[in-house]
Amino acid sequence: MTMKILVAVTRVLDYSAPVRVHADGRGVVTEGVSRAMNPFDEIAIEEALRIKERGSADEVVVATIGPSACQQQLRAALAMGADSAIHVESDATLEPLLVARILLKLVEREQPAIVMLGKQAVDRDHGQTGQMLAALWGRPQATYASEIVLSEATARVTREVDEGLEILDVDLPAVITTDLRLNEPRFIKLPAILKAKKKPLTALTLNELGIEYESRIKVLRVDAPPARPPGIRVDNVQELINVLKDRALLR
């Protein structure tokens, strides 16, 4: 049996660019801001590729949901080394449960042993999709992974939790969400980009997958975060201590 890894990725505003908010509250400024693959998803692809390169997987399939421009991110994933890609077309902002339902349809098509995705998308910061997919699929979840060791039918996953590092054993198939310290994604080389153009990319619609769409979360407005009052500069430690004492922060 072929052992397949499905990696779900999402396209976000380039996280290295400063985030600005429209003054009328209609949303975050997207005009003129470049897009990038969600950094946590890039780590998920890298990990899937490393597992394949170690001989523990046969195939890496990458999938995304979004407008046609998202194919850029799929091509980037193919250039990193993924074998094939699936693009589910949608122009709407989808809530995490709907994304999970769509991914479940892809899971039924692809029958992966592992679904890997970033622990959260850095734009909406929901951090829900992996857990929701695991629930709908009725399979284990290992979130916030910083190390993955595979054996025959299980994965031993080290998770970054508030208390420290937790280790779980999960039976496969399973959903694993990736944290920052799992790996450092490779750079894409030019020949790989050219080669990626020849790799298979399948486009699907929500209709074809039998998904009906109804949003239950309505964004009323988006504001800049509350500003902190302007701070002061002090010239030395003694002055700092005096200010802290004045403000009753030190005795």
Add this chain to the structure above:
Amino acid sequence: MNRVLIVAQHDGDQLASATAKTLQCGRAIPDAQISIVVFADQGNLLAAQAAKLEGIYEVIVVNDVAHAHPLAAVIAPQLAELAVEYTHVFAPATTFGKDLLPRAAALIGAVQLSDIFEVASATVFRRFIHAGNALETVEVNAAVIFGTVRVASFVAANSAEKSVLVREYVPKVSSTSHTRFVSISGKSADRPDLQSAKYVVAGGRAFASAENFKQIYELANLLGAAVGASRAAVDSGFVPNELQVGQTGKTIAPQLYIAIGISGAIQHVAGIKDSKTIVAINMDADAPIFEIADIGLVADLFDVLPELKRAFK
């Protein structure tokens, strides 16, 4: 009437302060009857602690040996069973709550909001997006609304004079064995908890070594402070991951946050903006940390640390 269910977080012996803060968020829901649910191996003492919190109607305890170490795969179906009776289900936005809640929400097709910062009404909430660089106001249209609560943005609910009743719930769903706890490491019990500490002292990449970073611990000991770190300090191996503050890592809200040698990437700032007072010490006068600092000192940390230690003694 709204019926709100709060999922308690605990370490087996004590309720985490995140529980009382999550409760406070639940109390902001208008016309609410609030229950707290405790999932534990032997949860009766924990339930008794929860029963003393102000503003609640009842405590539900689910005793199950499978909860000796909390696993989302085990708790979620049990929580989902209870959740259908409620309009809102809240848990702290800690790794415990963030792991558990979406799994339970999906089982009953509920909507979830992550990292709730403010409750405007029973259906309108505010939450940060883009690593805290924008604040969105959302309206939710769903029978049951799940939410993880940004605990740093809420004060803990007080204790009440009288305890409410505790009832035991026995789930119908049978436990799963596909997910197994192996171990946990890194708990440093002798030090104030980062997420509930009054003072936090944090260091960044500028420390250059784990050896140098020890000076942060010394400073923290003098102040009775918790120790935090930037992602760069964790990635460089100066400190373990559980000390990381930021978008990845912990969100904190101490009275006083002292950032030493931290440049202030937006991902780090996302985790500290609820701090009452932010002190930044950095050699680079243009470091972004100074944009949000209440008190800034441009100086070399290695010059400043001995002076600070003397001053805090």
